[in-house]
Amino acid sequence: MLVEIVVCVFLVIGALFGLVGSFGLLKLQDTMQRLHAPTKATTLGIGGVLIASMLYFLLIKDSFSFHELMITLFLFLTAPISANFLAQTHISLRMKQSDLPESGGAYGWSLFDDPPVMEKPSEPAAPTQAPH
């Protein structure tokens, strides 16, 4: 009984944060602001559901599964990367260099500026074909 209550609490918390994250997409004004909602609020949303699932299987079904941990791991690996891709695409399509602050160094942001020229290590002489 107590276990079921705890599982339910985690489910409700998860669902609540998932809802808030999706509501954020609707409410916030521009692309960069909208990016904040799914990268954060939804993490805890999914986290809550996963914790509930883990507790349920561990305490009620008496079986332990690693899958929830794996989902968490993949989520934490992929969420920042997809957010970063969206941000980069948004900047290069919709924004000008003058909209962004200075990078503070000799080189500007990588979307607008070429990287510094690296000193190439001297290449080894091309292998000559050995005569037969």
Added chain:
Amino acid sequence: MLRKLVPHPFLAVSLACVWLALVNKITLGNIILGGFLGLVIALITAPYWPGKPRVRDPFKVVGFVFLVMWDIVVANVQIALIILFKPTDKLKSAWITVPLELTSPEAITVLAGTITMTPGTVSATLSSCGRAILVHALHTDDPIAVRDDIKSRYEKRLLEIFS
């Protein structure tokens, strides 16, 4: 010879562990298959990992992971409160330039991911020389404080972890 065959032992071991967790059954066959996959995948993807990230202090990694997890929970609540109760026209979003002291690509990747997952900030892009990172803050009254917070809270610890 062994270095060449197993360029990244840690990557191979973690891939094997991920495989075991995915099939969710620890049997001898799965361990052998997981080990095989770990070795082969690490070997095939070796060209993408030219450098070797050196972790100086594994205990600091654990501390960092727990700090970030706590911050993720805090971030979620903060963002939820902003979304629910802050009128959108009162939101003060800002672009923040954070100069980097970290140099290794792995460390910068971890920092960028951490910035995205934690309170009110999303990392957007790097300067083309890799000496600064561009961060977008959803709502802040004091961009300088956000910058200093990122530097002192996360970058300092990552500097200690990656030598």
